[in-house]
Amino acid sequence: MSYDFRCAPVFDSRGIEMRSTNLPADSPVAGVIYLSREFPASIQWKNQRGDGCMRHKRVFAGMGVFLGGLLLFSPGSVRAQTKPAASGTVTFTVTAVGKKESAPPIGKDDVQLFQGKERKQIGDWKKEDQLYLAILIDSSIDTGAGGQWDYLKEFIMAQPASTSIAVGYLQNNTTQVAQDFTPDKAAAVKALRLPLGIGALGASPYLGTLDMLKRWPNTGPRRSILLITSGIDYFRGGGFGAFYPDLDNVIQRAERQNTNIWSIYYPSSGHRGHSFYLVNYAQNNIDKMSEDTGAESFFLGMGQPVSIKPYLDEITTHLNNQYLLTFAGSGGSKGKFQNVKVKTELPDVEFFAPAAVFLPPGS
Numbered sequence: 001m002s003y004d005f006r007c008a009p010v011f012d013s014r015g016i017e018m019r020s021t022n023l024p025a026d027s028p029v030a031g032v033i034y035l036s037r038e039f040p041a042s043i044q045w046k047n048q049r050g051d052g053c054m055r056h057k058r059v060f061a062g063m064g065v066f067l068g069g070l071l072l073f074s075p076g077s078v079r080a081q082t083k084p085a086a087s088g089t090v091t092f093t094v095t096a097v098g099k100k101e102s103a104p105p106i107g108k109d110d111v112q113l114f115q116g117k118e119r120k121q122i123g124d125w126k127k128e129d130q131l132y133l134a135i136l137i138d139s140s141i142d143t144g145a146g147g148q149w150d151y152l153k154e155f156i157m158a159q160p161a162s163t164s165i166a167v168g169y170l171q172n173n174t175t176q177v178a179q180d181f182t183p184d185k186a187a188a189v190k191a192l193r194l195p196l197g198i199g200a201l202g203a204s205p206y207l208g209t210l211d212m213l214k215r216w217p218n219t220g221p222r223r224s225i226l227l228i229t230s231g232i233d234y235f236r237g238g239g240f241g242a243f244y245p246d247l248d249n250v251i252q253r254a255e256r257q258n259t260n261i262w263s264i265y266y267p268s269s270g271h272r273g274h275s276f277y278l279v280n281y282a283q284n285n286i287d288k289m290s291e292d293t294g295a296e297s298f299f300l301g302m303g304q305p306v307s308i309k310p311y312l313d314e315i316t317t318h319l320n321n322q323y324l325l326t327f328a329g330s331g332g333s334k335g336k337f338q339n340v341k342v343k344t345e346l347p348d349v350e351f352f353a354p355a356a357v358f359l360p361p362g363s
Helices: 143-158 185-190 205-214 247-256 276-292 309-319
Strands: 032-036 044-046 057-059 066-070 089-098 112-115 118-120 124-127 131-138 163-171 174-182 223-229 259-265 297-299 322-328 336-343 349-352 356-359
Touching: 089 356, 112 322, 131 143, 131 174, 131 205, 143 185, 143 309, 163 185, 163 205, 174 185, 174 205, 205 223, 205 247, 247 259, 247 276, 247 356, 259 276, 259 309, 276 297
Parallel strands: 057 297, 131 163, 131 223, 223 259, 259 297
Antiparallel strands: 032 066, 044 057, 089 322, 089 349, 112 118, 112 336, 124 322, 163 174, 336 356
């Protein structure tokens, strides 16, 4: 049997199209099917967002054919508060990405905003230097990840003075904050430690991330999370269809709070965490989480990355090319989520933006 693999529209509980799901166009099975071809060792494959398909980065270290099917804190910060935009307006982060080299400066006249099929007027478009970045480490990943922490330290120290960094560890379905947001990069570096490994199995990285989002302090509008995780939900387990049950809640919360979630896959500790099915399923989940929140997910097939430095370098480049876009919008009496797309006619430039934004209730 041969399938015509195309991006079939699948919708989440809000009616928002789940753009990161690949389905055979004629498949009766609700799930995700991956198809990869043989790739030379030097090839980095990345589906661009413009094609509406999955946009994650995989680096293949050898030749192979891959076919997979899916059926199936201690209290350290205040409760989440977000500074509301002006009444009747929405502000969200857009990342400009150069397809061949670093993106040039982008002006307001170079940007087109669409809400559904309707083109919207852009009220404001500006660079925002201040960033609040939370580095979250899944405590259940293999302890060998500690060998990559020198690169993580370099990443932290390279962030500009306008960036405040927090460090937390996902454990027992919560975020245990080791360092609250601080502009002191050395203090953030000191908060890094080895993950617990097998001793932390049994939790959900999605519930842990959601906990951090709910307790996010009152910060400026540009926010990001760098999540290092296997993506495997040991708390919920499987059997929920294409995605874990808490994924949509994480995405909704992040979209509502204008938080990009950049993710780096690192294998879980323990034998079960190396299951082909679990890893493939988990990578699909973290890829959707990153894409739908306007960010990107990075992984090296199913194995541990040789180095996370290239990933961190690319994330740094992205963070340095972000803009805040503001437009007028009303979500009716209760507010609602609405699809948005940001486009440009500039050559060799694309945008990362959330799949949807939350329109506030009208006056």
